[in-house]
Amino acid sequence: AQTVTQSQPEMSVQEAETVTLSCTYDTSENNYYLFWYKQPPSRQMILVIRQEAYKQQNATENRFSVNFQKAAKSFSLKISDSQLGDTAMYFCAFMNGGGSNYKLTFGKGTLLTVNP
């Protein structure tokens, strides 16, 4: 079974600065996807960024980028130029790319607070 570990329950950062959230995972599969989801107080889970395991290039989406280290099974999220609206729970998630059931396995989350 796959597991996802987020070792930082809480993080804080000053507005406009950069912060990195950590995530490690465990799997024996070779074909999979990794995700970072954001869950603000409104509770809606929003996809931030996605990485296909077969791609060596790290995914980027505007101010959000990942550092994907496949051998180390590490998938960290870097948020540049942090904004107050980035305050939320951030969840790292894994999805197996094979088979017929594409379920997400989530970590416990990191609460990020952006301070003015």
Place this chain on the structure above:
Amino acid sequence: ETGVTQSPTHLIKTRGQQVTLRCSSQSGHNTVSWYQQALGQGPQFIFQYYREEENGRGNFPPRFSGLQFPNYSSELNVNALELDDSALYLCASSRDRASNEQYFGPGTRLTVT
């Protein structure tokens, strides 16, 4: 394009009762997944429905059951409610069961007293 919607927003039930939660998938999506998110935890996969059939199930007892309708909307039913069933229940839809992109609804907060 309408996003994923869930109803009701909040619900309070008594232990032993039964509850039905509803989810309307995003337009063009035929797959719905349900997740349970306990307070302070990440979501846990309950089950997935694809074209009205269950397509995978997580580690949840049989009193958690579901349905998917021809319009791809879905219901989650929980019988014999327990206090530990108190959680946020999230529904996510995807274009197809093989799609790796899941779009979440706002969730239903269930409180069991």
